[in-house]
Structure formats: structure tokens, C-alpha cells
Amino acid sequence: MRTAVRAAVRSALPALTALAVLVVPAPPAGAAPEPDCTADTGPYQRELEAHLKRPVDGVQSPADCAAVRAFQRTHRIKPADGYAGLVTYRTMVAVAARANPNADGGCPVRPHRVTCVDLRRQLLWVQRDRRVLFAPVPVRTGRDDEETRTGWHEIYWRNKDHRSTLYDDAPMPYAQFFDGGQALHGRPGDLYAHGGSAGCVNLSVPDAARLWDLLAEGDAVYVWGTKPGTDG
Incomplete structure (x- = not known):
């Protein structure tokens, strides 16, 4: 009896081996290799x-x-x-700048919210006392002869879906006006096109949306410094 069983197992081995080959999954394909980085030397x-x-x-x-x-x-x-x-x-x-955006003390420290606009570094952040409430983000301020006005300002009007009445109905989402038509607002598309704004402080649309949720009418804005490439 045992001899017959052993003989049957031996006769079945080729078929079992073939079946095992069929059911073993193929190894997963490896991740595509990282393409070579070939960009030229940049201006920065x-x-x-x-x-x-x-x-x-x-x-x-x-x-x-x-x-x-x-x-x-x-x-x-x-x-x-x-x-x-x-x-x-x-x-x-x-x-x-995130670790300490106001390291040089350019933006006055106050017990209330202050939106700080550093023209030299083209940065905006919000602080209360020495606590940063809105981490620094890049901005685009006024070009030469249309510079963003420096000094203390106050947000006096807000319009989430504003469109410019001066510049071909251009969209100005999340506009927060702080001085004579100048506003903090989002700029759809290339934030840095044309070298500068007409005086407004432009942010990316997502950054402008986050800033909108934080600020309110009556909040202080402080602008200082000189934008590179402008006279003031």
C-alpha cells in the first residue's frame, strides 16, 4: 500500500510543480528611476x-x-x-524667515494684530505682541513710481470677490483695502508678472484666502522699507 502511495505522489510531482509555477505572483515592478536633473544655473x-x-x-x-x-x-x-x-x-x-520674521525689529510690536509688510524682503506676516499669527509668505508690492505706501494703515473695507474698477475689471479676490485704494489681495496666475503691482500688496490666492479668514476691518497694517528696484 505504501509503495503504491509513493508511486502516485511521484507521478503527480511534475503536474504539481507546473501548477506552483503558474500561481506564484510576479515580483512587483520597481519604481521608475528618478530622471536626471538638468536645469541650468539660475539667477538666484x-x-x-x-x-x-x-x-x-x-x-x-x-x-x-x-x-x-x-x-x-x-x-x-x-x-x-x-x-x-x-x-x-x-x-x-x-x-x-519663519523662525523669527521680525528679528531686525522692522515691524512695531503692539498688543493688537499687526499685518507686517516688509518691502525689502517682499514678505508679509501677522503678529500680535511677539507672537506670529500668520507665518511669512512672499508678496508682490508696488512697482517703481507706484510703490506701496509706507507707514501705518488700517483695513477700512473688505470685499471677497472684488474686481478692479481701474484696471480692466481685473480680479482682486479676498481684497482688504488699507490705504487710498491700495489693498491686500490675491493675484490669480503668476504672482511676479510685470515686476510689480500698481501699489497693492499681492499674495497667492490661497495665501490671500487664509489672510482673509484671520483679519477684520479696523486691523492695523504696517509697511516699511524699500522694494528692490524702486526709488522708495
Whole structure:
């Protein structure tokens, strides 16, 4: 009897082996290899190299490119191509300022909310006393001869869906007016197109929406410094 069983098992082995080969799943395909980073040297190469703790020589290398591309992906900058351009640089300035945006004391410290607009660094944040309520974000302020007015201001009117009555019905979402027609507002599309605004403080639309939810009429706005490339 045992001999017969052993013989039956031996005769079935080829079929069982073939079946096992059929049911074993194929190994999962590996992730696609990371494409080479080939962007050229950008106008803000040295600044990005310093921020990312790369050798600061102002010349793009494959490792520099990969580091810039990783920074872009982390901060959702598109395209994430490793090029050290203006959008990436402005984002870097905001990120670098997060630990203490008012380190140089440019924005007065008050017991109430103050929206701080630093023209030199093109940054905006909100503070109460020394506590930051709205972390610094990049902005676009007035171009030469249409500079954003400096000093103390107050938000006097808000319109979530405002459109410009002066500039071809241009959309100004989440507009918060603070001085003679100048407003904090979102700018759809390229935040840095045309070199500057006509005096308003432009933010990305998502940043403008978050700022809208924080501020109210009567809130203080303080603007100081000089935007690079302008006379005042």
C-alpha cells in the first residue's frame, strides 16, 4: 500500500510543480528611476546654494539641481525642475524667515494684530505682541513710481470677490483695502508678472484666502522699507 502511495505522489510531482509555477505572483515592478536633473544655473543660484547648505559657487551642478528640485517639491513649486528662479527664491526667503520674521525689529510690536509688510524682503506676516499669527509668505508690492505706501494703515473695507474698477475689471479676490485704494489681495496666475503691482500688496490666492479668514476691518497694517528696484 505504501509503495503504491509513493508511486502516485511521484507521478503527480511534475503536474504539481507546473501548477506552483503558474500561481506564484510576479515580483512587483520597481519604481521608475528618478530622471536626471538638468536645469541650468539660475539667477538666484548662490542664494539657494547657501540656504540648502550646498557649496556656494554660483554654478549649477547635478547635486545642486537635485537639492533645489527637492526644495521645490517640498514647497509645491511648479515646475519642480531644479532651476533657481524667482518663485523658488521668494519662497526660500519666506521659509528662511519663519523662525523669527521680525528679528531686525522692522515691524512695531503692539498688543493688537499687526499685518507686517516688509518691502525689502517682499514678505508679509501677522503678529500680535511677539507672537506670529500668520507665518511669512512672499508678496508682490508696488512697482517703481507706484510703490506701496509706507507707514501705518488700517483695513477700512473688505470685499471677497472684488474686481478692479481701474484696471480692466481685473480680479482682486479676498481684497482688504488699507490705504487710498491700495489693498491686500490675491493675484490669480503668476504672482511676479510685470515686476510689480500698481501699489497693492499681492499674495497667492490661497495665501490671500487664509489672510482673509484671520483679519477684520479696523486691523492695523504696517509697511516699511524699500522694494528692490524702486526709488522708495
